[in-house]
Amino acid sequence: MPGLTSAEKNFLSQITQLVEENISNEQFGVSELAEAAGMSRSNLLRKIKKITDLSASQFIRNVRLKYASELLEEGAWTVSEISYKVGFGSPSYFIKCFRELYGYPPGELGKHQEADAENLEEQAEVPPLVPKKKFPFTLISFFAIVLIAAVLYVVLRPASPGKANIKSIAVLPFLNDSNDTSNVYIINGLMEATLNNLQQINDLRVISRTSVESYRNNPKSTAEIARELNATYLVEGSGQKIDNQILLNIRLIDTRTNNDLWGQQYRRDTEDIFSLQADVAKNIAEQIEAIVTPEESKRIEKKPTDNLQAYDLFLKGLDFLRIPTEDNLQKAVPLFKTAIQEDKEFARAYAGVAISFFMLDRGKSVKQFADSINYYADQALFYDSKLPQSLTAKALFYMAHNEYELALPYLEKALEISPNSDVVLAFMVDLYVNYLPDTEKYLEYALKGLEIDIVAAYDSGAASYSYLHISNAFIQSAFIDEAQKYIDISLDLLPENLYSQYVKAYIQYARDEDMQRLNKTLLAIFEKDKSRLDVLQEVAKSYYYLGDFETAALYYKPFVEAREKYKLDIYPSENGKIALTFDKTGEKELADKYFNRYKTWAEKDPSVYRNYSLAMYYSYLGDTEKAVEFLDKFSQKDKFNYWIVLFTAVDPLSENMQLHPQYKKIFARIENKFENYHKRIKKSLEVKDLI
Incomplete structure (x- = not known):
């Protein structure tokens, strides 16, 4: 960097060394650098800005990326591993920042090594702290509103290095192999059942349904999907219903090698659909050596109903509930009710009605279904008190009547049974931010939600609100730098997000x-x-x-x-x-x-x-x-x-x-x-x- 005085060069060298000494510490930010350098925060900000025309956070990020490029050249680690080594909590965010600085993703470093070597030689005196103008950083902001109807708040944040042994898995939308589109809801139901069964296994980190949905007809490679979802394993499925039989193909991919770990074709009579669903989940868990407790196995094997006609109606209703617009919810309710007529003890159907009613009333000053929710939730609990959906339904009854303290134990129990449930986590965040304000719990559950709900890969709008939640949770607890970090990501993904814009203003005020x-x-x-x-x-x-x-x-x-x-x-x-x-x-x-x-x-x-x-x-x-x-x-x-x-x-x-x-x-x-x-x-x- 020409034109710098000897003192300025020494200063940059000193603070670069401090960042490198803490390179793997994601929490080493501006305040920590100022303390390590023996300077006030304001003096550090002014001096870095004057010398580099960068903010202090940009400077730290660029040092991390420079260090990452050197590790990549060694070829000893994967992109994901390097992202953690240089203090990025999310490989996806690391890839994005790397691309903005160097003009290409880290996976393509080999193709650009010669050009990069020339650039590095020209800038040998100090790390390349100025981003290429062709790929500028966009800085941004914060706030949060819980829109449960979309089951919504999630991001690119993967498991931290301390959680490296946790097996993360994403169940991609199953494809319909038949030209008969009227049976798509059955294939969707098989995918939903596989996801729900895996979500109950505590030894797994299961990516949420909302995160995988847009990959249904997406041309991206499995490697790209795995990287975006930060999943160790991917499950692909396709099937069709032929007369009274279900043909289902399952493929399990180890994303670390991009090779098939296991695959199987199932052909079962429709009356064996429940054993099929249980077998798929248990076989997947066995192949990836996940620990399945006896209690978890028992829940996976439990039939939701003995009445196939009732289950068929339930699956149709569930397909509407999956996208909870008011029109879809109005269509789901009669299907669930008809399923109940077929089987008076069908807990999932009762829970479906209660949850649909809650969603229909949500945000309205006049609650039309508040009392009805109680009846259907109680029936669901009566017939299956350990069903996560039954427990969630009862919690929603109390939420509909503003009795939030009473809702809490039901959601906690539901999360205990299904620790990967993004829906339950969303309601927990809603409680702790809006009704039972508790900044510690809000932050804890919002961060847990990050680990399973990864939407930014395909829906920048939803992801923007997800990062907004995390930023809001951090600022409420006075973690200003962390709040700024996530609000920047939120606005980078969706600059027109006015919530994030005005929350950013409040972070600045802080x-x-x-x-x-x-x-x-x-x-x-x-x-x-x-x-x-x-x-x-x-x-x-x-x-x-x-x-x-x-x-x-x-x-x-x-x-x-x-x-x-x-x-x-x-x-x-x-x-x-x-x-x-x-x-x-x-x-x-x-x-x-x-x-x-x-x-x-x-x-x-x-x-x-x-x-x-x-x-x-x-x-x-x-x-x-x-x-x-x-x-x-x-x-x-x-x-x-x-x-x-x-x-x-x-x-x-x-x-x-x-x-x-x-x-x-x-x-x-x-x-x-x-x-x-x-x-x-x-x-x-x-x-x-x-x-």
């Missing part, structure tokens, strides 16, 4: 606490889509924090009007800010209306934030004694998110409370609690090998 900058960024995002109520209220809130109540009211009014018009039960926690805004602008009637709603919501809030919200309520009323009393109760808790620490001091609702002589002491306790909580979460995740 760094600099610049409210003016946050406000300007949110305004720019809102200009891109003025129909977005979520962004609308974020803009209003930023003006509220700035004390510009007149402008805040201009944004809050259309927000509350739309919420009333469409009967949307969203953002109830914001009613306090909305009320104060209307009070400051002289609209007393509206202020009273929304403060009453805020108080009612806060008093019923089962979460850890109840006392905090009530403290804000009484602070506004001027009853500072009662306000600090509730704040003191809140300070006894330790599972709350980072936003409490960041925003309380700038929230106008807290102004009266801050005048109380006990406020500073109590809030200092809250800050200390959060700091200790953050440290404990980090240690816990490290022990569980999740970071």
Whole structure:
């Protein structure tokens, strides 16, 4: 790199060496580099930017990639192994970054060695830290909304090096070998059964159905699919129903060698479909030497029903439930109900109705099926209390009635029985982020979801939201660098993701606490889509924090009007800010209306934030004694998110409370609690090998 002074070269050499000394440590980021270099974070950022025109995180990433290229030249390790050796938690993300820097994937290094050698010779003084302009990095952002209907939140993150012995397997969509498309649901059902059976084996990491679905008619090679899904084994299947027989071909591929490990053709009578499904799963497990416990084997062998007509109807309904649009759900329910008429003890069919009803009601202020869910969930549990779908259905009943604490043990039991269930993990994340806020559990289950739900390979939109979840989970626990890392990936995959854009703005605020900058960024995002109520209220809130109540009211009014018009039960926690805004602008009637709603919501809030919200309520009323009393109760808790620490001091609702002589002491306790909580979460995740 010409034009550098001797001091600048020495500096780059020093920090490059520090990165290389920690090359395999994925968590060695900007803060760790600054500490190792004996510099403040801000000085490190400025100095690297000045010398290289790169951010510090880009610099670290490029050093890792340079080191990776040297390992690749040695030819002793696979691309996946090298990705871990240089501190990338995901081979897919490593491949993407390598391509952006060098212009080709790492697997093609041999073809480009001569050209690369020339480039390296020209830049021998320091590592090639400037990316080729033809392949620029795109930096990005964060936030999270759980859309369970898509069963959704997942990514390219593979098992960590500490989990190298876990056998990961992906069951690709089975193909219909017949010209008769009316029987496709049977072939889909065979694939679903194989997947469900394997998901119950604790010794396996089973890639989710959502992750493999688009490979149904995908021309990609097995090597490409395996790399994208980070799977050690792939299962391919094809079959057809001929009269009263099922012909099924299964192929098991070891992706490390790209060779067939095992293959078999099954020809069974339709009445033997259940033994066929069990045999396929058990044979696969045997071939890859997975440990199957007696209890797991018993569950795999258990017949869901003795009535083939009922099962046929169930499979038709399941094919609709697989893509849970409202139209499909309306079609699935009568099929499940007819299956129940054929077999009154068919637990899976009862669970299918309950789950479909929950999905039909989800997000609606008027719940049409809330009570019916209970009947079908109870019937499912009565006939099979150890069926994951039965347990999930009962959990959904409690969720539909806002009894989230009661839902939790059913989901935990379902996950115990089926540890690879992406559906159950999705609901667990939903609970811990939206209804029973627990930043530690949110982060834990979101990271577990990463290991089995790999969608980015084919659906950049879904993957963007998956990374958004992880980023949101990290920022709520004050892991700022980690949050930035995943939000960057989220926006790289889907730059127009407004959720990620405005959450990125909040991550930036966590760094600099610049409210003016946050406000300007949110305004720019809102200009891109003025129909977005979520962004609308974020803009209003930023003006509220700035004390510009007149402008805040201009944004809050259309927000509350739309919420009333469409009967949307969203953002109830914001009613306090909305009320104060209307009070400051002289609209007393509206202020009273929304403060009453805020108080009612806060008093019923089962979460850890109840006392905090009530403290804000009484602070506004001027009853500072009662306000600090509730704040003191809140300070006894330790599972709350980072936003409490960041925003309380700038929230106008807290102004009266801050005048109380006990406020500073109590809030200092809250800050200390959060700091200790953050440290404990980090240690816990490290022990569980999740970071």
